[in-house]
Amino acid sequence: MNYFATRIIQFAYFIDSSKRYQHLKESTRKVLEYPNSKWKFYFDLFMVFLVVGSVLFLLYEVKHPEENPYLDGFIQFSLVVFILEYLSRFWIYSDSHKIILDYYQQSLENHIHFSSLKALGKIVRKKMDYVLSPLAIIDLLAILPSYRPLRFLRIFLLFRIFKLFRYAKSMKTFAAIISEKKFELFTLATFASFIIFAGSSAIYIFETHQNPKINTLYDAIYWAIVTMGTVGYGDIVPVTHEGMAVAMVLIILGIATLAFLTSIIVSSFQTKIAELKDDRIFTDIEKLENYILICGYGRVGEVVAKMLHDDDYPVVIIDIDPEKIKLALQRNYLGIVGDASKSKLLIKLGTSSHVSKIICVTNSDEMNVFITLTARSLSPNIEIIARVVKKQNKKKYLLAGANFAFSVDETIGLMGREYIDQPISYAALDEMLTENIGVLCESITIHPHSLFVHKTLVDIKLHEKHLLLFGVARKEKEPIEGLTSYPIEEKTFYFNPPLEFKIHSGDNLIVMGKKHFIAHLRKLSDQRSSL
Amino acid sequence: MSTPTTIILFGFTHSSIEIARQLQSKNHAFMLVDSDVSLLEKAHALGFELMIVDYTDDEVLQKLGIGTHVAFIFTLFEEDAKNVFLTLSARSLDPQLHIVAMTHTKDAIHKLEIAGANTILDPYQISGKKIYKLITQPEVMSIIDATVFGYHNITIEQLMIHERSPLNGLMMNDIYPIEHYNLLLVGIHDKELQKQFIFITEGHNHKLDAGDILVVIGEKEEIERYKKEVIY
Numbered sequence: 001m002n003y004f005a006t007r008i009i010q011f012a013y014f015i016d017s018s019k020r021y022q023h024l025k026e027s028t029r030k031v032l033e034y035p036n037s038k039w040k041f042y043f044d045l046f047m048v049f050l051v052v053g054s055v056l057f058l059l060y061e062v063k064h065p066e067e068n069p070y071l072d073g074f075i076q077f078s079l080v081v082f083i084l085e086y087l088s089r090f091w092i093y094s095d096s097h098k099i100i101l102d103y104y105q106q107s108l109e110n111h112i113h114f115s116s117l118k119a120l121g122k123i124v125r126k127k128m129d130y131v132l133s134p135l136a137i138i139d140l141l142a143i144l145p146s147y148r149p150l151r152f153l154r155i156f157l158l159f160r161i162f163k164l165f166r167y168a169k170s171m172k173t174f175a176a177i178i179s180e181k182k183f184e185l186f187t188l189a190t191f192a193s194f195i196i197f198a199g200s201s202a203i204y205i206f207e208t209h210q211n212p213k214i215n216t217l218y219d220a221i222y223w224a225i226v227t228m229g230t231v232g233y234g235d236i237v238p239v240t241h242e243g244m245a246v247a248m249v250l251i252i253l254g255i256a257t258l259a260f261l262t263s264i265i266v267s268s269f270q271t272k273i274a275e276l277k278d279d280r281i282f283t284d285i286e287k288l289e290n291y292i293l294i295c296g297y298g299r300v301g302e303v304v305a306k307m308l309h310d311d312d313y314p315v316v317i318i319d320i321d322p323e324k325i326k327l328a329l330q331r332n333y334l335g336i337v338g339d340a341s342k343s344k345l346l347i348k349l350g351t352s353s354h355v356s357k358i359i360c361v362t363n364s365d366e367m368n369v370f371i372t373l374t375a376r377s378l379s380p381n382i383e384i385i386a387r388v389v390k391k392q393n394k395k396k397y398l399l400a401g402a403n404f405a406f407s408v409d410e411t412i413g414l415m416g417r418e419y420i421d422q423p424i425s426y427a428a429l430d431e432m433l434t435e436n437i438g439v440l441c442e443s444i445t446i447h448p449h450s451l452f453v454h455k456t457l458v459d460i461k462l463h464e465k466h467l468l469l470f471g472v473a474r475k476e477k478e479p480i481e482g483l484t485s486y487p488i489e490e491k492t493f494y495f496n497p498p499l500e501f502k503i504h505s506g507d508n509l510i511v512m513g514k515k516h517f518i519a520h521l522r523k524l525s526d527q528r529s530s531l
Numbered sequence: 532m533s534t535p536t537t538i539i540l541f542g543f544t545h546s547s548i549e550i551a552r553q554l555q556s557k558n559h560a561f562m563l564v565d566s567d568v569s570l571l572e573k574a575h576a577l578g579f580e581l582m583i584v585d586y587t588d589d590e591v592l593q594k595l596g597i598g599t600h601v602a603f604i605f606t607l608f609e610e611d612a613k614n615v616f617l618t619l620s621a622r623s624l625d626p627q628l629h630i631v632a633m634t635h636t637k638d639a640i641h642k643l644e645i646a647g648a649n650t651i652l653d654p655y656q657i658s659g660k661k662i663y664k665l666i667t668q669p670e671v672m673s674i675i676d677a678t679v680f681g682y683h684n685i686t687i688e689q690l691m692i693h694e695r696s697p698l699n700g701l702m703m704n705d706i707y708p709i710e711h712y713n714l715l716l717v718g719i720h721d722k723e724l725q726k727q728f729i730f731i732t733e734g735h736n737h738k739l740d741a742g743d744i745l746v747v748i749g750e751k752e753e754i755e756r757y758k759k760e761v762i763y
Contacts, residue, residue: 292666298655299636299637299655299656300655300658300659300662301659302655302659303655303656303658303659303660303663304659304662304663304666307659307660307663308663308666308667311667313666313667357666359662359666361658361662385662385665385666387658387662390545391545391549404665406658406661408654408655408657408658408661409545409546409548409549409654410549411657411658411661412546412549412550412633412652412654412657413546413549413550413552413553414553415652415657416546416549416550416553416554416605416631416652417550417553417554417556417557417559418687419603419631419650420538420554420557420559420603421557441668441671441675442668442671443668443670443671463732466732466733467732468715468717468731468732470674470715470748471674473670473674484713484750486677486685488673488674488677489673493674493677495685495713495749495750496713496714496715496748496749508670510670510671510674512717512730512732513730513732514730514733517732
């Protein structure tokens with residue numbers, strides 16, 4: 001291996017390990033490429049301003065060729081930005097050092113001679129891919145005409161307008177629609193060119209000698225297109241009977257072609273527009289962190305969504321019924337029409353990364369269990385809460401991996417019993433649970449730095465704070481003797497502990513009281529103890 | 532006939548089966564009523580006795596004991612129209628009757644209220660609220676489920692203050708917090724203020740009269756002890 005090749009590999013390793021280089025490249029990508037980055041949004045906005053500004057200046061220059069220092073400055077500035085942009089995109093398109101290292105690795109493994117020329121070839125090929133991509137060509141054409149010797153290319157400055165494709169999403173969608181209907185459009189274009197060809201040849205044959213306006217085939221083609229496009233300027237008109245007949249046929253076929261063209265594009269737009277709307281919602285969803293996914297917007301879903309939304313939890317709703325999603329969107333929720341049991345949809349929604357909880361509340365057990373299974377297979381950590389429609393199916397939910405599955409019939413059974421036994425206390429409890437009288441039952445977690453750590457209940461003076469302590473839940477295997485306690489899940493729950501009870505970090509205080517009193521206590525608890 | 536049944540469940544549905552099971556476990560006598568003969572078989576298979584009558588007929592309802600000895604009825608049909616109709620008929624026969632009605636749509640809630648239902652059970656609302664609580668306050672939910680709703684010994688109970696009770700005439704602050712008993716006094720239902728529930732920490736120093744009802748939470752034995760030693 002020669003000296004040159006060794007240096008190249010050394011340099012590639014150096015680049016590969018340089019944090020600053022990686023960071024710089026990553027930041028550049030954030031500005032130029034990553035679709036949902038904030039920086040890209042501002043950058044795009046700025047570029048649109050530059051493009052529109054420089055094109056307007058070009059138009060101004062047509063009638064005012066004299067030099068204007070401000071506008072010239074602006075043009076120079078925008079040119080510099082365009083060049084920098086072009087080079088940056090060129091730079092971030094591929095990682096050349098990785099290509100070298102990959103090639104080096106390969107040559108080591110296969111005992112091939114490492115040729116620096118070959119490595120260079122690989123890099124150049126990759127970069128050429130960029131240079132030859134349509135958007136890069138537009139970028140280049142937007143820059144080149146500013147170079148004095150190439151002034152004759154001035155018209156290409158208008159290519160800057162095409163640069164807008166890069167920065168505006170809707171333009172891209174339009175292009176996507178056109179390219180999606182490529183086959184139909186191509187068929188139509190073939191048909192149209194055939195008619196134009198036939199029409200222009202006919203008029204050329206019939207009228208070249210009779211009509212002074214038609215002298216060349218170019219005139220004939222121009223006339224055929226103007227006629228077919230139903231524009232009919234009237235600068236060239238057929239004078240012979242044969243020519244008139246050709247015109248009539250051309251007009252009718254032209255209308256038909258235009259109608260076809262319009263219907264192709266309109267129908268394509270209509271099918272695309274629903275997708276577009278969903279896309280917009282998907283982008284909104286991508287911005288959410290730790291959101292709650294509600295599958296099924298029936299009556300239960302409605303209640304849950306409303307309560308969670310009122311408490312500012314981020315909520316996304318999926319339902320198979322477009323009508324229900326329409327309702328959800330009207331109520332300002334994020335909603336998507338789709339089948340929540342499809343793993344593809346759940347992956348797209350970021351189940352394993354962005355979703356913290358999934359609530360299955362469709363009206364069928366089959367569906368709910370299936371969603372539970374799908375979600376659980378995608379993420380072992382996600383919390384799944386499911387509503388059981390038929391009580392006997394509850395076990396299946398837990399088998400499928402739901403964290404909570406509850407049947408409303410069961411709850412109603414308990415409520416019915418309580419109601420017979422104790423109509424008023426049932427009402428009190430129900431109101432507390434459903435918050436009709438403004439009294440809530442909430443849990444306050446004591447953080448390690450809380451003001452309350454190592455304090456006793458006497459110190460906290462809950463009574464003065466208008467709160468009632470239902471009990472304290474503590475992560476403890478061995479309960480303190482002499483106190484009323486119950487094991488609940490992994491915790492011990494002390495019911496109504498005595499006043500000398502000492503609070504530890506990590507305890508959960510279950511308190512009852514008005515919302516603002518609870519909020520006040522929570523705030524107090526979260527204050528760091530002044531050491 | 533021994534003691535006449537005071538509880539009637541109308542409609543043989545999932546909910547009524549569940550309530551019936553719970554009532555059975557507490558040894559309450561109850562009657563299951565529906566009009567659909569085809570349900571008989573299912574009821575027998577589940578070990579329930581189902582009475583098939585035409586509940587739209589007021590005379591039949593009277594024969595069942597509504598207006599005389601029946602104190603509670605549950606209307607648990609799947610169709611809201613049936614529940615509303617039954618609530619109306621029962622209410623017109625007995626203004627004192629406790630009617631617990633089930634609803635399946637939002638519109639029906641208001642109709643049932645007008646018809647005279649005392650309590651309205653909306654399974655969707657209940658599910659929704661439960662899920663909401665599970666998400667926002669999972670600890671509270673598991674603790675309440677485990678304690679008050681029964682696996683453990685803690686219950687919520689109401690204690691009526693009688694004429695001769697030592698509490699009669701005391702102020703609320705005199706008895707709160709309850710000392711010497713491991714009980715939580717949650718609040719008071721005041722007789723004069725009708726159904727108003729006064730939460731204990733709101734700070735009203737209310738005078739206790741005969742007929743007021745204390746709502747307490749605690750272990751069953753402790754409540755019994757308190758009842759014996761203080762209330763009577």
